[in-house]
Amino acid sequence: MTGKKLIISALVLALVQIGFLSWIIAGRAAILRNGKEVLLKVQPVDPRDLLRGDYISLNNNISRIPVKLIANVPQSKFSSDDTSIVVRLKKGADGYWQPAAAWFGQAPAPAGPDEADIGGRVAEGWDLRDPEATIAPDYGIDRFYLPEGEGMAIQDDMRVRPFGIKLALASDGTAQIKALMDGDKTLFEEPLY
Template structure:
């Protein structure tokens, strides 16, 4: 009898831990979308379909290719290690889109000014920084899922007119896509939950 009660208590505790962990992940994403600084990035389409999750657009940004000359602290060996974090400082341009103005591996030496913000990306291993002119960080905002049947049409439109993505960036540099924009028009907006 005591073993059965312990088993039930253990199962309930395990379930509560799992629910708590999932809630923490969802709340973290929602906090970025709700409180993060919003920036507008110009996008370039790459590919529209995932067999398991439906239509999506794979997005590339101007900040997806960082010139090596913008990186202030290139490592001594001049090679990136596995999943090297990179801080990219963004500033809004005259056209409304935010662009990279500086970058650092690891941490920025000083906080961003009030008209700037920092986004955190990760660089895969093996970039030879002595030979490369650009590197390609991954910010975790490279896919945007759409209602079924709309991915190809939107991707085709992206090839003929400018689209953007409104991104919310948390104080720690983590980013979440907030909305897909067709010029000034919001096409799709991400819900908080």
């Protein structure tokens, strides 16, 4: 290969990589900017990641979904497969959104104006026979990274008063954490870029 072709190939490869990264960032920013906002109640779990710094692990009020909320569980199905789930949320009187219904796969109808759908994945092996049992979907919103040194103080505060996370939900149910809330006060807000 000649030097000129090598330089052109390297430039094309660099542009493809930059384009791919820009596409990922722009997609996240679009959800944060235009997504439907919902507020979830959270409790603390653990505040430190040795590689990435302080964070709070978010155990929120939709972390566990009762099996009885899942409308399309086949009668012959005893345990979950590795599959997608949609959880329909409704705003409660306290301002926090709660799970109202769920479906494996897709929701049968779009969410109404006072509702929002969040998409997640359910791991294989959850018991579906007992309607009082719960499953734990993964929505990709289980950690919120904080400035260094803030994790322990916030975790301690979470034990004595209500905290929440404000989510932005895309129309397909993809969720991004928009802000960490201390009651009505925004503590940290995610930048768009």
